[in-house]
Each structure stands twice: as C-alpha cells, then as structure tokens.
Amino acid sequence: MTRLRVVLVDDHQLFRSGVRAELGDTVEVVAEAGDVEQALAAIDLHRPDVVLVDVHMPGGGGGAVIRRVHAERPDTWFLALSVSDAPEDVIATIRAGARGYVTKTISGRDLADAITRIADGDAVFSPRLAGFVLDAFAEGGTSSTSADPELDQLTPREREVLRLIARGYAYKEVARRLSLSVKTIETHVSSVLRKLQLSSRHELTRWATDRKIV
C-alpha cells in the first residue's frame, strides 16, 4: 500500500520536525511550509492527500490557507492541528473547511490514524472538539433566522456519539458501546461535521465572527 502524502504547515520549524519524527514512516511528508504563501505553493506543487495545518500563523492562520486552497481545489483534505484550546479558533477553522481538529499533544500513532481517516473522507473529532460541539449545539437556543432547522439541531444519536467521544472513546469503542458498526459512527460524525460547517446557529456564527471569519 502506498503511503499517504502529507504537507505539513506550521510556522515553527521545531514543531514541524517534531511532528515529522512522531509520524516516522507511517506517512510520507512531501513538503513543509512555514507560512500561508509557502503552503499554497507546496500544496499546488505536490497535490498531497492530506494537509496538516496549524490554526495560528503570522499572516493568516490555517483558516486562510484552507479558504484559498478550497477556492481552487475543494477536494484537498485538511486536518487542523493546534495548541489553542479556544473554542472560537477551533470552530472557525472547521467552518473554514478543515475536516478535523486535534491538539498538538496527540501521539504519533493517533495522528497517523487521524490522517488516514481524513484521507478516507471521514471527520476526526478529538474529545475536546466533541465537547465544543456539544456546548455549541446545547439543547434550546437556535438561530431565529435559520434557513434549515435540521442543520441547527443534533439528533439524539449524534449527541450520544459525541458524548462518548468527549469521554475519551475511540470510534471503534463507540461502535462497540452502542452496538453499531464503525462505518455508522463515521457517518454520524461526518453529519455532525456538516452541521458544524453549515449551521447558522448563533453560537457558531458568534464564535466564527469573533475571529472575523464567516
């Protein structure tokens, strides 16, 4: 099996080498980039399977990279990687188009798993992201100007899945716990991701506009 090709975007050289070392041979890091322009050039040149992108960078963070790449090449997958715990950063990056979010303390093996999942078109929710989403989609309060109410609510099953992820369960463990297939869990999580990206719930738009991203 050919290894997945990855571009690593982070303004800290030290951190890039750290991630490269952690990932080892599990994926092929075809290029590194230290800012938005370098990232756009590298992605254009290498056409990677997955781009690992830092949320915070000088001259526009991961959100800027994602939006500019997606304008031309919407089929590029992004995984956001950050030390930031602030919900508005995370939500804004997801709404810009990232398919997942993990914190930089993630182990090399878990990161490789997450990259594989993203390359398959699935979504990657860390416990923290699941917590943010449950918070943002808390029952009650929806947008009054909602065009599509379905987007503003999580189904009870989706809520259940997110709760287990927030509790530290891996997808496989969630599946076993709920007696569902891993595929079904992935479908639920992807559906939550879609709602997260498209919903006009005011909690989400507030978080997003805090970062001047809509």
Place this chain on the structure above:
Amino acid sequence: MAATGHSLTRRPRQGRLVAGVCAGLEPAVGVPVGLIRFAFLLGGLAGGVGVFGYLAAVVLLPEADGAVAPTRRRDPIELAALISIIIGGFLLCRSSGLWLGDVVGFPGAVAAAGVALVWGRPEGRAAVLGPVGPLRVAVGVTLVTLGAAAFLAATGDIGVLGRSLVPVGVVVAGLSLVAGPAVGRLFEALRAERRERIRSEERAEVSAHLHDSVLQTLALIQVRSGDDREVQRLARRQERELRAWLQGRDPAGSVETVAELVEAIAAEVEDDHAVRVEVVTVGDAPLDDRLRALGLAGREAMLNAAHHAGVDSIDAYLEVEQDLVTLFVRDRGKGFDLEAVDPKRRGLTESVHGRMERAGGRAEVRTAPGEGTEVELAVTRHP
C-alpha cells in the same frame, strides 16, 4: 485631619496649569478641576478675592510627588448643581459689592467659563496638553471670544475690533502656515513617544512574567533531563499556568464553578502523579455541596486510575445539563474484576459510592480486566 498627614491635598507636578492648586484640590473637594479653576477665576474677577486665595493656597499646600488619581465621572445632575452653586456665589459677590463692575464682571465670567472648558481635564486625564476634545476647544474658544467682544462692546471700543481683526487674522494665518507643520510634528512625536512607552511597559511585563515562569521551568527541565516523568510533569504544569495567564485567568484564583473544580482537581492529580488528565467540560454551574461531592468523588476515581491502571493519560468529561450533572473518569489501563476487589481496599467503595450516595447521587463503575475502567458519577441539580 491635618494631624494624620492627610495626603490628598497636595499640589501635583503633573496636570497643573499654574501652580497646581486647583488640580490638588480636585480629589479633596471632589469637584472636577475645570470647575475649581472656573471658581477661582470668578473669585479673581470678584474684587481679586480668588487671586489672594490662590496665592495663599500655593504657600500653604505642599507639592506632591506624583500625579493625582483620576476622579470618577460625574452625573449631569450633580454637575448642574455644582454650576448653580458657583453662579450663586458669583451673584452673591456682585450684590455684596465685591465686584469690579458689570462691564468687566459678566464678559469676564463668560470668558472664564470658556477657559475652564478648554483647560479642564476630560474624564480625569492627567496631561494638560493631553487629547482635548475638539468640541470642548471650539465651545471654549467661542465663549472666550464672546466675552472679549462683550467687553469691547460695553466699553465702546468694538470698532477697534473690526479694524484690527484683519491684520490679526493675517498674522495668525501666516504664523500657522509657518509653524503649523512643526507643531503638528511635535504632537505626532509626543503621541509616538507615548505609544512607545506603553509598548515597552507591556514588553517589560510580559518578559517579567516569562522570566518568573517559563524560563524557570526550562531551567528545571534541563536539570532534571534524565527523569522523564518529572520533565513531563514540569512541562504540563507550565503549560497550564501559561494558558491560564494568556486567557487572563488567575491560576491560583478561587474555584467557584463545578467546571473550575474539576479542572483544579485534574491539575492537582497531574502534578502529584505524573499522568495527563484531559478534561473536557460542557456547560457549567455554580458550586454547591452536591457538586463539591461530585468533584471529590471524581478526584478519587482519577487517583485510582493514576495508581492502578498503569496509564499515562486519563480522560475526564463533565457535562452540566438542565437538571443533571455527570462526570466520567475513564482510563484505558489494566481494568480489574469488580467482584474480586479486596474489601479492605475501600477507596472506590467508600470514597466514591459512599460520597455520591450521601450527596443524593449515584456512582457506577464499568471495568473488566484488560478493558480499562470508567467511573460514572451523577447528581441531580435540584433536589
């Protein structure tokens, strides 16, 4: 009051116009400095009483070391009352004969109001040359001009004004053409200097903080570089501390909500046992006895995982709902056979189950050998 070295009435070095009497009186009298100056000016017009009062104050009041504290903002009604008092005093002076005559008195009062307006300090700002609202200046200058015009009109010399206005205007225009750009640059330089000072103060504060925290930790990490667990513990603690600082929280601040309690307990367990405790919280609620019991039972569960599970990471998840608060503590470690727990090892039974039952909640432990352990704790919010 004087015997106790009453420190308020001093003449400040900053924010003074003449000798700092009015600025010094501001905090003591509790009236904006502009109004005090206005009162002194009126007093000066009213037969020179204000001038003598001012000179006496210069002699009597000591000079202060620093600037005065800014005064609080006044509401409009209070201001109106103060202005009425001053005008009342003014009229009293007039009727009691301490008066230079209407020709000087009234135009002088109008002009004095204008001066007070221009030189007053908006919102307790210190510097005399500080940013004065353009509106204040415009209104102030208009009042001074009106006062002067009224004086000249009253003394019959208004014709002089018309004749001299043109040459004066020409001179003023010429001067501003010559000196304007230079004055503008001077103000720009002052502003730049001020910005730079603020920036360098901020930099000093950040670097002081980094020095006390991050650099110390890095030094400790170098010393302990052989001891992985210790290095990790130091790094985690520093991370928590720095995050709290960046978010403007006081890391040693008081714990008032259940989410804060769980975070604090997790931090304590991390510190004492060199494990990572990943805390995720959804919702929050103010602490009460039941939630405190929930947190302490959670602490017991975390300690249990840290001691027996053989893992380096524990997940804690707190969810506050409308009427239920649930805390999950989970590890992926060894797990154990619930039936076979030594009755003497009362940790889980007593501290977790007992505590939760007394608080009117419940505890559930899910585990099996090799399967990790999850402790679920729940209390209702409203009994």
